[in-house]
């Protein structure tokens with residue numbers, strides 16, 4: 001077992017951290033306050049190849065290994081989870097789905113543009129009545145001529161309002177069930193496809209979240225990704241990658257909490273001593289550090305399996321569950337260390353807390369991760 005990052009991975013971390021500190025951190029608070037999507041940052045990340053993920057170079061990707069991918073999410077997540085979320089959806093969900101399930105034509109058409117940031121993608125699974133129970137989606141795809149007509153609504157779709165292409169999951173038959181689900185690539189501007197931005201979120205306020213509507217929206221047959229009936233497997237396998245990105249982003253939040261908490265505990269004096277000298281403050285810092293180390297190792301273990309092409313649903317869910325809950329704990333303690341200052345946006349820790357919370361909800365709640373883990377360990381399904 002080798003716990004060392006190789007030179008390329010270490011250099012990548014140094015480069016991404018420098019970029020994040022110079023280009024993302026300075027405007028993170030303002031973008032959060034104004035709920036402003038920082039498209040200029042996405043363009044700059046694209047120029048550095050950070051949107052290319054593990055996609056091979058022949059499709060315009062960066063051919064990173066999965067640990068490198070995690071390092072990028074960590075460093076961007078340490079600066080701003082809104083940006084990390086935008087990146088995660090683009091790289092881990094949309095690009096991975098098209099790379100894994102698209103035909104040659106679809107890969108050539110979309111991947112180079114996605115990897116270069118020329119277009120943005122979104123992943124449209126969740127519906128108003130289908131969150132954790134993803135099989136129960138009601139968006140319907142009806143065959144018509146050589147194509148399909150989509151009708152339905154999606155909600156809480158990251159990048160939904162800025163996406164040029166959406167991976168849309170829909171039922172193809174009235175009987176329901178996961179074997180009738182199919183995935184479609186629907187382009188912005190397709191008649192009948194509209195989006196409406198959702199404002200007022202607790203956190204991730206600089207990320208774009210939208211509801212999508214499909215009304216008699218016709219897409220040609222070549223919009224179908226994979227085959228009819230593969231849609232649910234496409235969604236679930238995509239989430240194995242999406243959850244990995246979320247977990248790595250949470251490691252970044254915890255690292256940010258350790259850095260901010262340590263800095264403040266050294267500087268802030270009460271009772272004529274730095275507050276870092278008090279045992280109860282050291283208790284909070286040390287718990288954060290333990291969570292940081294554990295979360296990072298869990299993420300890298302899942303990445304190690306992904307690098308080998310080995311099954312990793314269990315390990316990814318363990319990492320996502322632990323890292324997201326740990327990020328909330330760490331951010332809560334980081335606010336506590338900062339006292340009343342931590343309760344204001346003078347410091348980044350209150351944003352860390354608000355941003356961390358959603359990681360225990362989106363891409364599968366902590367409760368769903370525990371049921372996935374439970375099923376793997378017990379061999380007993382919770383739902384039937």
Ligand code: CAA
Nearest residue numbers: 125132134135156157158178233236237313362363364383
């Ligand atoms: N990889 C590949 N296939 C998988 C899989 C995986 N990880 N997990 C399940 N499958 C396959 C199963 O093998 C099964 O196929 P077969 O019948 O052919 O064997 C099929 O999918 C159905 O599996 P289940 O019976 O286990 O499905 P279920 O209805 O019991 O649901 C669940 C399981 C884990 C609860 C799932 O519904 C789930 O993950 N729910 C949470 C959904 C979620 O994470 N939503 C977030 C959406 S994205 C988002 O948050 C917003 C955004 O913008 C990013």
